[in-house]
Amino acid sequence: MKTYARESAADRKWLKRFYIMLFAVMAFTGFGQMPIFKRYYIADVPGLGWSADYYKTHYIHYVGAALLLGLLAYWMVDYLLTGRREFRLTGSAYVRIALLAGIVITGIFRVLKNLPDVVFSPGFTMFIDIAHLGFMMVYLMAALIFLIFRSGWTQGIDD
Amino acid sequence: MTTSISRRTFLKGGLAAAGAIAASSLPLPAAVKGETGQELATLIDIRKCIGCEACVEACKEANAAKFPEPEKPFPKMYPSRVKVSDWSDKREVMDRLTPYNWVFIQEARVTVNGKEETYTFPRRCMHCQNPPCADLCPWGAARKLKNGITRIDADICLGGAKCEKVCPWHIPQRQTGVGLYLDILPGLAGNGVMYKCDRCYNRLEAGKLPACIEVCPENVQKIGPRAEIIKEAHAIAKEINGYIYGEKENGGTNTIYVSPVPFKDLNRAIEKGPGRPHLKPVSDAMAHADNLAKAMVIAPIAGIAAAAGKFYAASKKRGQHEEGRK
Structure with missing residues (x-):
């Protein structure tokens, strides 16, 4: 039983990192929907020029939203089937x-x-x-x- | 050009008034009043336009109460790269879109069968069926109404000009020193209010035609349920072996131009730039959102399947493990 719990814990750690990264992308592209990145020089940072393009940030935000919905659905069902026996929220x-x-x-x-x-x-x-x-x-x-x-x-x- | 100016002067005083009286006496069908909530479109037959600018003047007059009255001096904005957009001292400008001029006459000199011809036509917001300005406005200040109007609410708009940037024709125009941003953080966020044609939404609600349509002495424009307008546009195009613009552009708009000359020729001939929109083909700016919305339906299903699969595999493995111990 402990082996499965350990495997689950390793999966969860990996997924948590992915979630944090995904959430950061969502926050960045979400704030990018406001006209502030050009005004406040964020788009001037080398490599961030794309952040002033509303269509690009919107596209990334949508892709991220699909991934986030998938991940949240996975976590929800995983918690109901397995997680709630192993930990408490x-x-x-x-x-x-x-x-x-x-x-x-x-x-x-x-x-x-x-x-x-x-x-x-x-x-x-x-x-x-x-x-x-x-x-x-x-x-x-x-x-x-x-x-x-x-x-x-x-x-x-x-x- | 001299001919067209003298023609304009003549028409402004005479035909425009006659056209207005004639049009205002016509009863409006319920659908046109916007009572039915049906999507309405306008038809612009560019063959009829004589460039008299009666529509431009009527628009200015009918919408004068909506025009910005900025407070001066403008609050200093930070950082210094933020530019002031001030049209308040240039209210009389009529040859481009400004916060005080929501429709203007575009002119194209084209050669048709070896003969030079001049076409004029009104240009303003296309009132897209799925407007990116309204979809992407972060505050909900720009929105599409059920009767096909795309409107910017001047009381809510902060003037970030995102709508202008995402509009395939860059129609909305900014005026600094007016609007809600003055009450929030005028130095740090916002920059005024965006203005554009609202297709006289208030006149439609009151059972009147948009001012530009009502005043036109040549009946260049017509408003009606979109399906009927499209049908009529196609009938005219077929009859004159002509071309249509606005039906498919940006996924479909509620402003349909019909021309005897290809729009690519007109586009080449018109003056383009800030406040002077092009006539190029435009692909659907929001197509990515429609496609990715489907992915958003599939993604949670995949997530649920993955979790169920994991549970099933773990149960099976556990079962085998326990079997082995027996």
């Missing part, structure tokens, strides 16, 4: 999950909005646009606070 994990849900749901509506023939009301359009950014800002702040207080996602079942 911490309180901060539930906060993160709630904020992630906010980001994902508003993100899905943003994707829907961008499809042809989908027209939302002006008020709802503004709400999802601002809420998507708002959830992300709160998530980043929460992640920083949890990092300072060393509150991870999981704790052992016997802890």
Whole structure:
């Protein structure tokens, strides 16, 4: 039994690194949707010229969103099938999950909005646009606070 | 050119007024009023346009209350590379798009069958069916309405000009010193408000035609349900052996031009640059978003399958392990 737990732990560590990297890309390309990278010289950093191209950052953000949706779905089902017998989610994990849900749901509506023939009301359009950014800002702040207080996602079942 | 100017002067005073009276007396079908929520498009038959600029003047008059009244001096913006866009002292400019001029007349001198001919036609926002300006606006200030209008809400826009950059025709124009950014961090974020044709959304709501359509003495423009407009455009194109622009551009727009001359010839002949849009073929700017949206449906399914597969493999392995111990 321990062997499988160890294998799972190794997988999870690798996936966690991937998640952090993916989240950083999503945050960067997401903030790049605002007209700030050119203004604040970020696009002038050698190798970051592409970050001022809204279509490029949007494309990367979409690819990242697909990967993130895949990863979150994998984690959700993996937790329900295996993980919950091996570890417990911490309180901060539930906060993160709630904020992630906010980001994902508003993100899905943003994707829907961008499809042809989908027209939302002006008020709802503004709400999802601002809420998507708002959830992300709160998530980043929460992640920083949890990092300072060393509150991870999981704790052992016997802890 | 002299001929066209004298013609313009004459028409401004006479025909334009007559056209306005005639058009305003026509009852508007419910669909055109925007009551049905149907997507409306405009048809621009460039053969009819005489370049009188009555539409330009009518637009300025009808939308004067929406024009920016910036506060001066403008707040200093940081970093210093951020440029001020100020058209408030050049409100009379009519030969390009500005925050105070939402439609202008473009002129093309082309040679048709060895004969030089001049075509004029109104240019403004194309009102795309899937507008990248509205899709990519970070605040939801630019949005598409159900009746096919793409509108920028001047009360919400921060003037970042992203819409201008992502628009295949670079239509929206910025005015500094006005709008919401002044109340947030005027030095550090935003730079005014973006302005462009809103196809007289308020006039449509009130059961009136857009000003440029109503005033035109030559009935160059027509508004109606998109399907009908497309049908009519094709009928005209067939009749004159002509060309259509706007039906497929950027995945489809709600401004359909019909011309007896190929648009590539017109594009070559027109003056292009800031505030003066081209007439090139335009591929669908949001096509990537449509395709990747499909990937976003598949990705979670793949994730679920991977987790289930892992669980199944682990259970099988565990079963074999326990079997071996027995």
